[in-house]
Amino acid sequence: MMIDSANGPGSTLGSPLLGVPTEIKVKIVTFLDGESLIAIGSTCKQFLTLIHDSEECWKSVCLPILLDSLPPDVPLSPAPYKSYRDLYLSLRTFAWFTPGLWHGNRDLLGSLYISRYNHVTGHLEAHEVFCVHDRSAMLPYREWSLSPAVFVQDFNPRIDRSLAPVVKFGPRTEYGKNNEIPQPRSPRGMTTTFFHAAPILPERIVYPQMNLWPPQLIPADDRTRNESPTGFRGHVLHRTDASTNLFRLRRWISFMNADSHGVIMGERVETIARLRPDLYTRNPEFPYRGLWIGDYESHGGEFILFHQPTKNRLEAIKLTGDPNVPRAEYSFVVDDLSHTERVCSEPEWPGARVVAAQGHTAALNFTNNAFSPTQLILISDDLVAHYWINLSRIKKFKRVNIDDLMRGGSGL
Secondary structure, three states: OOEOOOOOOOOOOOOHHHHOOHHHHHHHHOOOOHHHHHHHHOOEHHHHHHHHHOHHHHHHHHHHHHHOOOOOOOOOOOOOOOOHHHHHHHHHHHOOOOOEEEEEOOOOOEEEEEEEEEOOOOEEEEEEEEEEOOHHHOOOOEEEOOEEEEEEOOOOOEEEEOOOOOEEEOOOOOOOHHHOEEOOOOOOOEEEEEEEOOOOOOOOOOOOOOOEEOOOOOOOOOOEEOOOOOOOOOOOOOHHHOOOOEEEEEEEEEEEOOOOOEEEEEEEEEEEEEOOHHHOOOEOOEOOOEEEEEEOHHHOEEEEEEEEEEOOEEEEEEOEOOOOOOOOOEEEEEOOOOOOOEEOOOOOOOOOEEEEEEEEEEEHHHEEEEEEEEEEEEEEOOEEEEEEOOOOEEEEEEEOOHHHHHOOOOOO
């Protein structure tokens, strides 16, 4: 209920906060989130006017969306909206969909998405990102100077985005049937709907054998069920009951047959989870943390999470995978980064440290999987080489520049 309180110090209804100078009140409310701003604006006419007229407080709310999304050459502004207040209120329902990385549970291969604000259309969007490795333009294998029987392959990947957004939220976006949100239809007849996912409650006991997404291997704030005999029909939640770190996409192909009847084929549901920012934000103590791209020969380039649970342990976890070693499995593990096996003297990477690792291999469909001794050559914080001893191959991994990727750059 709004209280029409007086501003004077003798008012019995007025809060002491109302007597604070306006510029101080504006400074205070810039620390509030959007919903808190709306709530404080409903308490009295003075705060309603203050919140409505102050662009500074709404700008502070919108900065997390804008700063991580705008290209370097685009000035900070609320455009295409008239004000920062209009920007927030237009996207209020989906303000949780902040810029970030998301990874999906697509069978074997997995998927990677990047969410960001589109400053041209004023929408919150997510695009799938792909690693493109043009093998026709590759340089031939070259012999390793330290051991001519071992071959080194250069790696020149490129990151592409899906042309159309996979998820798109705007001022006119509305929840439809069963709380699912229709998404832009693919030119190839693919229909997609977005819906929320329920997190596993903290008090529920989670067993190792439970099929969850993300799997226990990847640290996450929320996890959800990864299978449903009904295709998650009947489990679709309204946004107030759902996790802001999880969502699902329902996809199917629909077309008209000769009798003008609609035909639906190949429905599938993909569960997608937010990747915690601390997992891909490096610092001096954890210099290898981040999103990397690795060369997997005939499988092409794959996105790998370099996870450092401790200072001296490195776990390379596949975010996208292949029919042999799929997504959400280890690619390799280094037990002790501090233990140097040798320091490179060869001209390919002079001075680089070499540490012992364990590489993960498997036959098709992840059968007969096993770990074998390998070595990791630490060329720099942005480039490493993985020496598969039993295969006589050295493959490279490159760090992805996520800030650049978020802002529309190449990411490499």
